[in-house]
Amino acid sequence: MKRNATAVWNGTGKEGKGHLTTxxxxxxxxxxxxxxxxxxxxxxxxxxxIAAAHAGCFTMKVAFLLNAAGFTADEIxxxxxxxxxxxxxxxxxxxxxxxxxxxxxxxxxxxxxDAKTNCIISKALNANITHEAVLG
Numbered sequence: 001m002k003r004n005a006t007a008v009w010n011g012t013g014k015e016g017k018g019h020l021t022t023x024x025x026x027x028x029x030x031x032x033x034x035x036x037x038x039x040x041x042x043x044x045x046x047x048x049x050i051a052a053a054h055a056g057c058f059t060m061k062v063a064f065l066l067n068a069a070g071f072t073a074d075e076i077x078x079x080x081x082x083x084x085x086x087x088x089x090x091x092x093x094x095x096x097x098x099x100x101x102x103x104x105x106x107x108x109x110x111x112x113x114d115a116k117t118n119c120i121i122s123k124a125l126n127a128n129i130t131h132e133a134v135l136g
Contacts, residue, residue: 020044047082047089054092054121055080061115066100069107074099082127092122094131108135 005027009018019029027044035041059078066073076098083091096112103111112133116122122129 020049047084050089050121050125051080051082051092054082054119054125055094057119057121058094058115059096061119062096062098062111065111065114066103069103069111071100071103071107074101076100089125089127091128091130092125094129096131096133098133098135100135103135105135109133 003023005020005022007018007020010016014034017031017033019031020027021029031043032045033041033043036043037045037047055078058080059076062076062078063073076096078097079095081093081095082089083093094116098108100108112131116129116131
């Protein structure tokens with residue numbers, strides 16, 4: 001399996017602007033700029049996209065692991081916050097809330113820990129990955 005995305009940038013790093021397009025075109029010339037990355041401007045940024053990728057990958061891994069253990073979640077919601085310090089992504093924190101009929105807390109905790117370690121994006125990140133998980 002291969003996936004791709006394309007970035008186009010015009011101008012200087014601070015005054016320029018760019019856009020991102022993904023293979024699926026879910027992002028289709030989606031704008032990004034200095035202000036959307038380092039301030040609060042309109043558009044996306046690479047760090048936000050890493051957070052979205054990590055939240056999505058982890059959440060799907062939890063669903064697969066629950067299914068393998070004989071459970072189906074009613075809902076799994078994950079927020080991912082990434083930390084950047086001195087130009088390095090140093091951490092990713094996953095905050096998970098799930099409704100899973102029949103699963104015990106111990107089973108749930110084991111599955112969440114497995115997903116945190118083994119989802120593709122966790123494996124790709126060279127960062128401290130932490131999590132909180134609420135079963136309700």
